[in-house]
Amino acid sequence: MEKGKLQEYWKINLGYLIGLLVVWFVVSYGFGILFVNQLNAIQIGGFKLGFWFAQQGSIYVFVILIFVYVALMNKLDKKFDVRED
Amino acid sequence: MDVQMWTYTIVGITFLIYIAIAVWAKAGSTKEFYVAGGGVPPVLNGMATAADWMSAASFISMAGLISFMGYDGSVYLMGWTGGYVLLALLLAPYLRKFGKFTVPDFVGDRYYSNAARTVAIICAIFVSFTYVAGQMRGVGVVFSRFLEVDITTGIIIGMCIVFFYAVLGGMKGITYTQVAQFCVLIFAYLVPAIFLSIQIANNPIPQIGFGGAGADGIPLLEKLDMLHKDLGFAAYTSGSKPMIDVFAITFALMVGTAGLPHVIVRFFTVPKVRDARISAGWALIFIALLYTTAPAIATFARLNLIDTVSNKSYEGLPNWFKKWENTGLLAWMDKNGDGIIQYTGKNIGGGDAFEGSKPAFTKETGAHGEPLLSNKPNDNSNELYIDKDIMVLANPEIGGLPDWVIALVAAGGLAAALSTAAGLLLVISTSIAHDLVKKQLNPGISEKSELLFARVAVAVAIVIAGYFGINPPGFVAEVVAFAFGLAAASFFPVIILGIFSKRMNKEGAIAGMLVGLIFTAAYIVNFKFLNPGMNKPEFWFMGVSPEGIGTVGMLINFAVSYVVSRFTPAPPQEIQDLVDSLRYPKGAGEAVEH
Numbered sequence: 001m002e003k004g005k006l007q008e009y010w011k012i013n014l015g016y017l018i019g020l021l022v023v024w025f026v027v028s029y030g031f032g033i034l035f036v037n038q039l040n041a042i043q044i045g046g047f048k049l050g051f052w053f054a055q056q057g058s059i060y061v062f063v064i065l066i067f068v069y070v071a072l073m074n075k076l077d078k079k080f081d082v083r084e085d
Numbered sequence: 086m087d088v089q090m091w092t093y094t095i096v097g098i099t100f101l102i103y104i105a106i107a108v109w110a111k112a113g114s115t116k117e118f119y120v121a122g123g124g125v126p127p128v129l130n131g132m133a134t135a136a137d138w139m140s141a142a143s144f145i146s147m148a149g150l151i152s153f154m155g156y157d158g159s160v161y162l163m164g165w166t167g168g169y170v171l172l173a174l175l176l177a178p179y180l181r182k183f184g185k186f187t188v189p190d191f192v193g194d195r196y197y198s199n200a201a202r203t204v205a206i207i208c209a210i211f212v213s214f215t216y217v218a219g220q221m222r223g224v225g226v227v228f229s230r231f232l233e234v235d236i237t238t239g240i241i242i243g244m245c246i247v248f249f250y251a252v253l254g255g256m257k258g259i260t261y262t263q264v265a266q267f268c269v270l271i272f273a274y275l276v277p278a279i280f281l282s283i284q285i286a287n288n289p290i291p292q293i294g295f296g297g298a299g300a301d302g303i304p305l306l307e308k309l310d311m312l313h314k315d316l317g318f319a320a321y322t323s324g325s326k327p328m329i330d331v332f333a334i335t336f337a338l339m340v341g342t343a344g345l346p347h348v349i350v351r352f353f354t355v356p357k358v359r360d361a362r363i364s365a366g367w368a369l370i371f372i373a374l375l376y377t378t379a380p381a382i383a384t385f386a387r388l389n390l391i392d393t394v395s396n397k398s399y400e401g402l403p404n405w406f407k408k409w410e411n412t413g414l415l416a417w418m419d420k421n422g423d424g425i426i427q428y429t430g431k432n433i434g435g436g437d438a439f440e441g442s443k444p445a446f447t448k449e450t451g452a453h454g455e456p457l458l459s460n461k462p463n464d465n466s467n468e469l470y471i472d473k474d475i476m477v478l479a480n481p482e483i484g485g486l487p488d489w490v491i492a493l494v495a496a497g498g499l500a501a502a503l504s505t506a507a508g509l510l511l512v513i514s515t516s517i518a519h520d521l522v523k524k525q526l527n528p529g530i531s532e533k534s535e536l537l538f539a540r541v542a543v544a545v546a547i548v549i550a551g552y553f554g555i556n557p558p559g560f561v562a563e564v565v566a567f568a569f570g571l572a573a574a575s576f577f578p579v580i581i582l583g584i585f586s587k588r589m590n591k592e593g594a595i596a597g598m599l600v601g602l603i604f605t606a607a608y609i610v611n612f613k614f615l616n617p618g619m620n621k622p623e624f625w626f627m628g629v630s631p632e633g634i635g636t637v638g639m640l641i642n643f644a645v646s647y648v649v650s651r652f653t654p655a656p657p658q659e660i661q662d663l664v665d666s667l668r669y670p671k672g673a674g675e676a677v678e679h
Contacts, residue, residue, distance in 0.1 A: 054162070059376055063370055070362045
């Protein structure tokens with residue numbers, strides 16, 4: 001593959017990484033730790049929201065993030081013709 | 086059948102399954118031994134990774150820790166799952182593309198240096214042995230309680246089983262055994278949780294149940310907060326650790342997860358780069374099944390425990406309390422002689438019931454039939470000693486569940502401990518046979534001799550691990566936390582920089598690893614072993630505990646690597662081309678030996 005296209009592929013990949021890692025940081029360190037007290041003022045069912053993010057919500061989001069990344073990259077691999085057969 | 090018979094039967098059957106798989110999956114080549122031939126389907130690899138990853142600490146200790154720590158226990162939940170996002174996005178696909186057998190292999194080749202390889206081998210062995218000691222201890226705890234043998238015998242039985250399938254099957258045997266072990270451990274974990282959730286919250290899904298309400302209509306978590314307040318403990322849903330420490334510990338556990346050699350090596354075993362990405366996703370789904378259930382178990386167990394023991398007369402306690410006293414994991418010291426159990430926390434003058442970290446029984450019994458202790462009582466109102474490890478193991482008995490469930494939990498605990506131990510032992514053996522002997526000492530070694538060498542190395546590693554299990558260096562989960570700090574401070578930066586910075590050279594990598602590792606190890610050893618009396622927030626560096634110090638070690642590693650690499654020559658062109666080729670999937674091929 002030519003160098004320019006490879007660089008473009010890598011740049012888009014890095015863009016995905018940064019976007020997904022921002023979400024990763026916000027749900028765990030943001031909602032679960034830094035703003036936990038503020039979010040705990042909101043109660044859904046028997047859960048305080050900040051506590052819920054720390055013990056449940058962030059884990060669900062982590063799973064979703066990986067599958068979103070897989071889907072994005074599979075599409076990107078095809079577009080740039082670097083997909084393995 | 087009684088509990089004992091059920092336990093022998095269920096544990097026996099699972100052991101037979103593991104051995105049968107080992108015989109079926111016997112490794113014939115080094116490639117099968119190191120990376121299971123590189124052809125494991127992603128879903129199965131996800132299960133194997135989950136079992137490899139979920140250790141005795143996850144299965145036995147974690148829910149117990151959370152039930153005592155409440156919100157503070159979230160560090161384990163987020164930390165031990167969030168690392169998989171880093172693995173899937175930042176490490177797994179590139180390492181798979183690189184296509185070698187081990188992490189030291191990557192470090193050695195990417196940094197074109199046998200010195201870097203050697204540092205990585207030392208890190209891998211150090212991290213793995215730290216971690217494996219905790220696993221063997223976990224095996225001992227489960228055996229001693231459920232098979233009523235002493236801990237040493239239990240560990241020796243466990244060693245024999247691991248010996249059989251790790252030595253014979255290598256990675257191939259371990260992978261398929263771990264798939265079976267995952268099924269056993271997740272079933273064993275979910276069954277009692279579902280029973281308890283139905284009993285306590287009237288909801289079959291524990292993840293939802295613990296946000297529900299009991300028969301009195303008060304939400305369980307609110308009730309627990311009130312009980313904690315009344316008994317003098319920190320509020321359950323807000324915890325007591327300072328925010329910076331919660332932050333640092335969570336980060337150290339996440340980055341540590343992404344840097345653990347026995348987890349990373351699992352992504353070398355799938356056929357393609359895209360399989361490496363998705364198998365991290367599968368792994369996290371399988372892990373999340375347990376990790377989202379753990380806080381529910383913690384809440385149920387904590388409520389049950391307080392309801393059952395607090396301010397109750399000793400003579401009227403259920404049978405399970407007395408059974409667990411026999412294992413030394415539970416003890417009551419009637420300080421005020423009223424025959425009633427006072428269980429109190431720091432906020433109203435409670436604390437540790439007596440001096441010494443473990444109860445020492447005198448073999449005599451007191452006025453109410455309780456086993457007497459020779460420990461010196463502490464000057465506070467608390468009378469109860471509870472080892473956190475019993476919260477999961479005793480759960481079925483506390484809930485009054487059928488005997489076969491109790492036996493199942495024993496089998497699950499063993500599966501969790503043995504699968505992780507096997508994965509770690511393989512890392513140790515590969516580091517020695519492949520990275521040290523084949524790559525450095527004797528490159529001309531034949532494949533047959535290398536395979537023999539790998540098998541001998543596993544055998545030796547098992548004996549050493551068993552020794553650490555019998556003479557444990559500390560508490561199960563605590564020891565495991567060290568391994569994470571060390572992995573975070575050594576491997577994570579060196580791999581990330583190896584992929585994402587073409588300019589990173591061998592001088593930077595070696596300096597970073599050494600400084601990160603030495604700083605982190607020195608901090609932990611100082612506070613945990615040399616000066617345990619000083620292990621308090623006012624003496625900690627910026628308020629970060631030894632459990633969270635890996636985060637600082639990692640930052641130091643990154644900083645040192647960066648600075649040193651800027652003052653030393655850039656890596657040669659072929660290395661920069663290698664880094665380029667890591668970055669796109671086509672042409673990854675199979676895991677190859679160079």
